[in-house]
Amino acid sequence: MAPPEPEVFDVVIFGASGFTGKYVIREALKFLSPDSSSPLRSLAVAGRSRDRVAAALRWAAAPAPPPEGVAILVADASDPASLAALASRARLVLSCAGPFRLHGYAVAAACVAAGADCLDISGEPEFMERVEAELHEPAARNGSLIVSACGFDSVPAELGFLFHSRQWEPPSAPATVEAYVSLQSTKRIVGNIGTYESAVLGVANASQLQALRRSRPRRPRPN
Template sequence: MEASSDRSQPVSQPPLYDLIILGASGFTGKYVIREALKFLNVPSSPLKSLALAGRNPAKLAQTLKWASHPDHPPPIPILTAETADPASLHHLCSQSKLILNCVGPFRLHGEPVVAACAETGCDYLDICGEPEFMERMEVKYHEKAMETGSLVISACGFDSVPAELGWMFNSKQWVGPAAPNQIEAYLSLESEKRIVGNFGTYESAVLGVANAEQLVELRRSRPKRARPAIPGPFPPKGPIIDHQKEIGLWAVKLPSADSIVVRRTLATLTENPRGLPGLDESLEQIEKREAFWSTIKPAHFGVKLGSKTLLGIFRFIAVGMFIGLLGSNAIGRWLLLKFPSFFSLGWFRKKGPSEDEVRSASFKMWFVGRGFSDMNVSRDKSKT
C-alpha cells in the first residue's frame, strides 16, 4: 500500500516510524526487507514500525510481495523519495528515527541522504564499502550531525561488520602481558554452484579506482589522526601469494574497505581510549563501555582473499589487474561497466546472481593473530 504524505506535519512531532529502508527495491534492498520483516513486531525486537521508500512505489510493492513470500505482504507504508530531490529526503527523515540507505553506488547517490539526515537529526545507516565516500561524508557533515544529534554510520553490511567483529574478537583473546602485532583476515567465498556477485559491488570497485586520487587528496587535506601504539616493528610485506596450510587456503591481499574501517576505529580508539560516549548514558552504561573498550588491543590489520586452489588465486589477480588498469581512465571504465562478465571472468554480471546462486553462496573468515608473549619485549618469540 502507499502511504499518504502530509507535508504540513510539524517536524517537531515524534517520528512515525522506527525505520525507513531507502532504495528497498534494489538488489540488496530486497534482501534487507526480507530480513527486517523477521524482526518487525517481534516481542523481543525494538522494531515496531517500518516503511519503505524509493522512486517507484509500484516496484517497491512488488519487492515487498517478494520479500514476504509465502505470506501475504504486511500493511507497510510505501513512501516516494528520490536522492535527486532534497525536499523529499528531508520529509522522509522527519518521519523516521533511522534511515537505512541501500541506494548505491554511494559516491554517486549517497551524499544527499547523509545531508538530509545530518540536517534533520535523523540517524543514518548504510551498507557502503566505499572509503572515499565515508571519509568525505565525515569531513562535510560531522559538525552538523553533532549539532543535531544525528548518528551517521557507514559500512554496516558485508563491508565491514564481519571484519571488524573478527578483529575485535581476536584482539580480546590476547591476555596481558601478551599483545598482538598483526591480525589478518582470510576471506573464503563458497558456493555449491558458482560465485556470482551483484553488479553494484563491481561498479563501486571500478569507481573506487577512478576516485583513488581524490581519496589521497582528501586525506592530505586533513590533520593526521593519532596512531595506535602497536608493540613491535611494522610487519613485513610477505609474499604476494600466501599459503595458509592450517586453514587450507591460498590467499592474496584484498584492497577492500575492511582494513580502512578497522584503521579508522583504531584511530578513534587511540583518541578516545574509553570509547565514544553515548547520549545520556547511565553510570552502568558508562562502566560497561569503558570495560569493553579497555580489552581491545591495537594491531596492524589486513584482509586477504582466499582460494583452495592456485588457479582461483590467479583469477583473483587477473580481475584485479583488469579493474586496476582500465578503471583509471574513462574508456577503460566504459569497457569494464559495459562488459562486466568478461572482465570479471564471470564473477559479476549486470543482472546479478540468480536466487539459487544466492541461496547456495556463503563465506568464511579466519582471523590469524601474530604478536608477542610480552608487549614490553617486542623481540620475544612470536605467537600465533
C-alpha cells in the same frame, strides 16, 4: 483544524527496490510487530518508483501478502526535498542505494539535518571518509548516528578484529591484522552489478580519495 502530523517510523529502508534492499526488507519483516515487546514496531520502504518498491515489498513478504501498516514512500537521492521529507519521518534510515559515492552522501546529510540515524552498506572509502570529515560535527550537534560499512564484507572483518584485539593482555595490542574470508557454495559465486560499479568508480576516482586524505589534519600516533 491543523492536519495530522505525518507518522514517524522506527525504520525506513531507502533503496528498497534494489538487489540488497529487497533482502533487507525480508529480514526486517521477520522482526516487525506492533507488539510493544518487538524492537521494530513500524516500518516504511522507500525508493524512486512506488511501483518498484511495492513489487519489492511483495517479493520480500511472499508467500504471504505484505503486512498491513508498512508504508511506501517515494524519495530520490537527486531530490534533496524528497530526502528531507523522508528523513523527517524516520528514527533510523537503512540506506541501501549505491554506489554510495553517487547516491549516499545526500541521504546521510538529510538524516543529519533531521536528527535521524543512518546505517548504510557502503564499502567505499572515499564516501565513508568524506561523511566523517564533513558531517561529524553537525551529526554530533543534532544527535544523529551515522554508521557505514554494515554490509556482509565489512561486518565479519570488524567483529573478527574486535575479537582478536580482546585476546591481547594490556598494554599489548595488535599492530596489524590480516583477515581472510572463505566462501563455499554449490552454485557459482557472483557479485551484484552494484558492487562492481562501486569498485570501478572507486578505482577511477582514487585521486579524489588521496586529495581528501591530504586535506585532513594528521592524527597523532598513539603512544
